[in-house]
Each structure stands twice: as C-alpha cells, then as structure tokens.
Amino acid sequence: MKAVMALTGLVMIGFLLMHMYGNLKAFLGAEAFDHYAHWLKTDILYPLVPQGSFIWLFRAFLLLCIVAHMYAAAVLTGRAHAARSSKYVTTDRIQQTYSARTMRWGGVLIAGFLVFHLLQFTVQVVTPGFTPGISAYQMVVLSFQQWWLVLAYAIWIVAVCMHVRHGVWSALTTLGAHTSPGARRFLDGLAWVIAVLLFVGFMIMPVAVLLGWIS
Ligand code: HEM
Structure with missing residues (x-):
C-alpha cells in the first residue's frame, strides 16, 4: 500500500509539473495558451492515436492514480488506527x-x-466571472481578475505544496532512496525545491492577472 501511494503520488507530481508548465504559457499570450490547450485536447500523439483520444486515456489513467492513492491512504489510516494499543x-x-x-x-x-x-x-458549470464556452485564455483571465478566487487558489496551492513537500520525501523513502544521512538531506532539499517551484509556478500567473500584467 505504501508503494502504491508512492508510485501514484509521483505520477501526480509529474502531472502537476506539466500542468504548471502549461499554465505559464499564459505569459506568451492568448494564442499560445489556447493553442496549447487545443493541442492537449485534440492533436497530442496524433496520428499515433486517433485525434482527441489521448486526453481520455490520460484522464482515465490520472483518475485511476487518484482513486488508488486515496484507497491506499484509507487502508493505511485504518491499519494505523487498528494498531493503536x-x-x-x-x-x-x-x-x-x-x-x-x-x-x-x-x-x-x-x-x-x-x-x-x-x-x-473543465466541466464549466461553476463559472464565477465568465460565461461557459469562451476560450481557455479568456476563462482563466476573467476568473483571476477576482481577488477572492486568487486567494482561494493560493490557499489550495499551499495545501498542495505542503502535501507534495512531505510526499516527495516519503515516496522516495518508501522506494528505498533514504539510505544515509546524506541521502536524507538530499531528499529533503529535493522535496523543498519541487514544492517551492510548484507554488511559484502555479501562483505567478493568477497573481499576474490580478495585477493586470496579463489581460
Ligand atoms: C493556479 C493554479 C491552477 C490553474 C490556473 C489551473 C488551470 C486549469 C485549467 C484552465 C484547466 C482546464 C484546461 C482545459 O480544459 O483547457 C485545468 C484542468 C485541470 N487541472 Fe488545473 N489549474 C491549476 C492548478 C491545479 C492543481 C493544483 C491541480 C491538482 C491538484 C490541477 C488539476 C487539474 C486537472 C486534473 C485538470 C483536468 C485536466 C483534463 O481536462 O484532463 N490544477 N486547470
């Protein structure tokens, strides 16, 4: 169960790094951002796989990882409680x-x-600040022009990064990388670097929108 948590957690951190990179394309302008969003949904891996199908395979895989991660967490929590004397x-x-x-x-x-x-x-049924069906760039910009949404995202991203900070360390320890005090220091440093990178990388765009640098 610990190995399941470690492997699915690392896959999700890989996803987060990719997602963060994609979001930063907002700094390149509407065309670059929308082109990237469109490419992800339709043309990625085409013609190796039919147009528009990779995103669904990817979503199914990501969902499987999330469910397995949460299931393993629930089982381990249950065992930890049962083990209390x-x-x-x-x-x-x-x-x-x-x-x-x-x-x-x-x-x-x-x-x-x-x-x-x-x-x-993604589903666009809760649409504070924008109307469904507009471009990805417009959707993001109109959303983050609202300070309370930027604040809500900041709180969420802090929680994500704290989870990632301990998760990276814990996953690599489960997988056997924690072999010496030096390795421990390395894992600690790596976990911090990834967590801080994700925080800055995710939040810089909403803050730039709020300050009017991206409009
Ligand atoms: C400031 C931070 C974030 C912004 C601005 C952002 C923005 C977006 C946008 C615009 C989409 C829709 C893409 C599209 O359909 O064209 C999306 C999808 C998604 N985001 Fe985020 N995101 C952020 C953080 C996160 C975080 C922290 C997670 C995970 C914990 C996450 C997980 C997802 C997932 C799973 C999808 C669905 C991907 C799909 O459609 O298959 N996002 N995000």
Whole structure:
C-alpha cells in the first residue's frame, strides 16, 4: 500500500509539473495558451492515436492514480488506527513536520477543491466571472481578475505544496532512496525545491492577472 501511494503520488507530481508548465504559457499570450490547450485536447500523439483520444486515456489513467492513492491512504489510516494499543489520546508527539502531520486532512482538502477546480475550468458549470464556452485564455483571465478566487487558489496551492513537500520525501523513502544521512538531506532539499517551484509556478500567473500584467 505504501508503494502504491508512492508510485501514484509521483505520477501526480509529474502531472502537476506539466500542468504548471502549461499554465505559464499564459505569459506568451492568448494564442499560445489556447493553442496549447487545443493541442492537449485534440492533436497530442496524433496520428499515433486517433485525434482527441489521448486526453481520455490520460484522464482515465490520472483518475485511476487518484482513486488508488486515496484507497491506499484509507487502508493505511485504518491499519494505523487498528494498531493503536490504547484508545486514549496522548499529547506527547513524536517529532514531525507540520506537512507530515497534515497529510490526511490536507489530502481531503486538496481533493475537495479539485472537484471545484474541475467544475470550474473543465466541466464549466461553476463559472464565477465568465460565461461557459469562451476560450481557455479568456476563462482563466476573467476568473483571476477576482481577488477572492486568487486567494482561494493560493490557499489550495499551499495545501498542495505542503502535501507534495512531505510526499516527495516519503515516496522516495518508501522506494528505498533514504539510505544515509546524506541521502536524507538530499531528499529533503529535493522535496523543498519541487514544492517551492510548484507554488511559484502555479501562483505567478493568477497573481499576474490580478495585477493586470496579463489581460
Ligand atoms: C493556479 C493554479 C491552477 C490553474 C490556473 C489551473 C488551470 C486549469 C485549467 C484552465 C484547466 C482546464 C484546461 C482545459 O480544459 O483547457 C485545468 C484542468 C485541470 N487541472 Fe488545473 N489549474 C491549476 C492548478 C491545479 C492543481 C493544483 C491541480 C491538482 C491538484 C490541477 C488539476 C487539474 C486537472 C486534473 C485538470 C483536468 C485536466 C483534463 O481536462 O484532463 N490544477 N486547470
């Protein structure tokens, strides 16, 4: 179960890095952003696979990873609770980072906002600030011209990055990379770099829209 969590978690971090890179294309203008969004949905891997089919294969794979990740988390949580010798709560904590302690509830929060995110940008049934069916660029710009949405996304991305910070470390440890104190320091550094990169990479575009640098 730990290996399932590690592997699916790393796949999702790979997705996040790609998604972040795609979002940054907003800095290149409407045409570049919309062209990229269109390419992802229709032309990617064409003619190797029929036009428009890769995105569905990818979505199915990503969904499978999310479900497996959450299922493994639930099973491991159940086992951890069952393994407790006493039902009484102890206030003595082993040394743990804040990210490590918030993995379970952080995961629930991330999944909850992800549903909102998909209803907003993919299904387009929750459309604060824009009308459904406009271009991807217009949709994103009109959304993030609203400060409260930028704030909501900032809170979500902080939760995602905290989860990723501990997740990278934990996944690579599960997979056997934590072999020495030096390796531990490396994993720690790597986890921080990825988390900070994701935070800056995801938030810079909504903030730029809010400040009017992208319009
Ligand atoms: C500021 C941060 C983010 C922005 C501006 C953003 C923007 C978008 C947009 C515009 C789309 C729709 C693309 C389209 O259909 O043309 C999308 C889809 C998606 N986003 Fe995000 N996103 C952000 C962060 C995230 C994060 C943190 C996650 C995961 C935890 C995520 C997961 C997804 C998923 C799963 C999809 C659906 C992809 C698909 O249609 O197959 N996004 N995002």
